Amino acid sequence: MSDLAIFGGEPAVREAVEMAWPIVSDGDVARVAEAARRGEISYDASEGMVAELEDVFESRLGRPYALATSSGTAALHSSFFGIGLAPGDEVLAPTYTYLATVMPIVACNATPVLVDAEPDTGNIDLDEAERHITSRTRAMVVTHLSGHPVDMERALRFARRHDLKVVEDCSQAHGAVSSGAEVGTRGDVAAFSLQGRKLVAAGEGGILVTSDTTIYERAVMLGHFAARSELEVSTPHLVPFAKLGYGLNYRMHPLGAALAIGQMERLDQHLEWRAGNFSAYDDILRDIPGLDPAPRQDHVSRHGCYSYQPLYDPAEWGGLPRSAFIDALRAEGVPATVPTSLPLHREPFFSCAETGITTYSVDPGRRLYRAGDLPRSEGYVRSAWRLPAYPRPLSTQMLTGLAEAFRKIAAGAEQLRRHTHATAA
Ligand SMILES: *Cc1c(COP(=O)(O)O)cnc(C)c1O
Numbered sequence: 001m002s003d004l005a006i007f008g009g010e011p012a013v014r015e016a017v018e019m020a021w022p023i024v025s026d027g028d029v030a031r032v033a034e035a036a037r038r039g040e041i042s043y044d045a046s047e048g049m050v051a052e053l054e055d056v057f058e059s060r061l062g063r064p065y066a067l068a069t070s071s072g073t074a075a076l077h078s079s080f081f082g083i084g085l086a087p088g089d090e091v092l093a094p095t096y097t098y099l100a101t102v103m104p105i106v107a108c109n110a111t112p113v114l115v116d117a118e119p120d121t122g123n124i125d126l127d128e129a130e131r132h133i134t135s136r137t138r139a140m141v142v143t144h145l146s147g148h149p150v151d152m153e154r155a156l157r158f159a160r161r162h163d164l165k166v167v168e169d170c171s172q173a174h175g176a177v178s179s180g181a182e183v184g185t186r187g188d189v190a191a192f193s194l195q196g197r198k199l200v201a202a203g204e205g206g207i208l209v210t211s212d213t214t215i216y217e218r219a220v221m222l223g224h225f226a227a228r229s230e231l232e233v234s235t236p237h238l239v240p241f242a243k244l245g246y247g248l249n250y251r252m253h254p255l256g257a258a259l260a261i262g263q264m265e266r267l268d269q270h271l272e273w274r275a276g277n278f279s280a281y282d283d284i285l286r287d288i289p290g291l292d293p294a295p296r297q298d299h300v301s302r303h304g305c306y307s308y309q310p311l312y313d314p315a316e317w318g319g320l321p322r323s324a325f326i327d328a329l330r331a332e333g334v335p336a337t338v339p340t341s342l343p344l345h346r347e348p349f350f351s352c353a354e355t356g357i358t359t360y361s362v363d364p365g366r367r368l369y370r371a372g373d374l375p376r377s378e379g380y381v382r383s384a385w386r387l388p389a390y391p392r393p394l395s396t397q398m399l400t401g402l403a404e405a406f407r408k409i410a411a412g413a414e415q416l417r418r419h420t421h422a423t424a425a
Contacts, residue, residue: 004412006331007419012405013333015398021391022201023270028262035258042254044227049257054207056264057192061185063209065216067224068252072171072193074223075206076141077104078250079189081222082208082215083139083165085110087361092132092140092164094124095343096377100193101143101169102344111363113137114345117377120295120311121148122384125376126158139165144173144183147199147304147389151297152178152186167191171206174199175271176304183304189215194256199270199306200263202256214238223250274305274389281308281387284403288410290316308387311380317413324420325409326385332405337386343377345369 003009031049035041040048050068057066069075085091087109093102095114105112116128122145129140140159142150152168159166170176170183171193177183184190189212192198194205210216217233226243233242263270282293294310296303312322322338329336349355350369355362372378394402409416 004328004331004408004415005333006328007412007415009408011331011333012408013398013401015333015395015401017390017394017398018392019335019388019390021197022259022263023266023391024259025262025266028259031262032255032258035254040254040258043251044225045231046228049254049261050252053202053252053257053261053264056261057207057209060264061182061190061209063185063211065208065210065213067208067216067219068257069206069208069223069250070252071100071204071250072169072191072195072198072206073100073104074248074250075191075193075208076100076167076169077107078208078219078222079167079191079210079215080104080108080110080139080141081246082189082210082212082219083167084214084218085138088136088363089138090134090136091167092124092129092137094141094143094145094377095345095374096122096380097143097145097169097344098171098341099344099347100171101141105141106357106360106362109361110138111136111366113367114343114350114369114374116374117343117380119376119380121145121297122309122377122380123148123150126151126154128376129158133162137162137164139167141167141169142187143169143171144176144178144304146309147173147176147306148296148309149173149176149178149183149300149304151299152181152183153299156186165189171195171198172306173304175267175302177300177302179299180301184209188212189219194252194260194263199304200260200267202252202260202263205252205256205260207252218246221245223248225249225251270391271302271305273391273393275303277390277394278303278305278308280394280399281402284399284406285310287403288406290410290413291406305389307389309384310387311383312385313383318417320413320417320420322383322385324416328409328412328416329405332408334402334405335388337388339381339384339386341381343374343381345374346371346378 168187
């Protein structure tokens with residue numbers, strides 16, 4: 001008999017670990033309070049907290065332009081708008097990503113063409129992307145998912161070969177590095193979410209970075225009113241329209257910017273803490289038969305440590321379903337989870353001709369997808385599982401408890417299998 005917690009034994013992990021994110025320092029609180037007291041709760045041009053946050057991104061990424069926005073979604077919309085998509089244009093996009101990577105393409109009257117996932121990381125599969133190139137393909141968006149960067153050297157070679165603009169969605173990968181260069185430094189334009197769960201948290205907010213003057217100026221005109229665009233727009237064919245702009249207000253709240261400045265100062269510290277936890281997870285999982293550490297490709301110089309995502313293969317566990325494995329872990333006090341969202345091609349928008357949209361033009365000839373069409377993304381969602389990236393370094397006691405939880409489950413696998421079969425029968 002095992003003493004698995006799911007059968008009434010003592011849980012291996014008894015420690016309560018602080019999961020609250022973001023970490024807010026006294027300095028952060030003071031910066032926000034001082035801005036509020038000064039009355040800095042809005043702005044005209046780029047100034048105050050917003051200008052300071054933009055400067056931090058520009059100097060960290062070595063980019064001439066950063067534009068703070070009201071959300072990561074707004075930064076992505078501004079990016080697609082900025083690269084000048086036109087009706088009928090196609091944009092290669094990962095099917096497995098957060099919806100905000102893809103739906104703003106639709107809001108630019110262009111057509112997202114969904115690409116299958118790499119089986120190990122869930123990131124866009126560049127070999128697959130090649131098969132979807134047509135005479136209408138103008139751009140590709142990549143998401144650095146869960147902090148694991150896309151191989152940017154390969155992505156850029158691919159894009160150059162097909163004359164595509166590259167948009168990076170860095171929302172889950174602040175500070176991640178592929179082949180020596182940080183994410184957000186190499187695409188034509190990059191968008192970061194600064195939403196409350198992200199590594200740099202403004203609460204709600206986003207930021208666009210680029211080295212391309214026209215992309216930047218179009219983005220400014222989309223969401224930042226005359227006070228900013230009349231000062232900053234210099235491209236001759238855009239100047240006459242700078243005053244009215246292109247219709248939206250995508251400005252970030254200055255108090256959110258004030259919070260994010262402190263988060264940026266401590267980004268490397270936070271990444272180091274999480275990386276320590278990730279490598280402890282690696283050590284624990286390496287010792288458990290049937291489990292492997294989360295995949296990490298050779299080009300990754302630094303993981304963004306947003307979440308730790310290994311793969312579970314039931315065949316290695318005598319057919320024990322992933323859900324039974326996760327339930328047993330959770331009973332041991334390990335807050336393991338599985339992905340909850342489907343690849344986008346499984347959503348009705350991508351399988352139904354009728355979308356409910358009357359304002360944008362949705363290409364009537366676009367591909368409608370069925371289950372199984374992009375099988376590796378579906379396989380990834382079926383096999384990935386997650387351990388939380390605890391915000392602070394885990395104690396030795398906690399790590400001992402975690403290791404014990406996995407050892408107990410490996411030792412009790414046979415009993416778990418019998419129990420699962422019995423309850424299923
Ligand atoms: C969070 C997230 C977004 C959207 O950001 P918001 O700030 O919530 O609008 C976009 N893409 C990815 C990959 C994300 O994780």
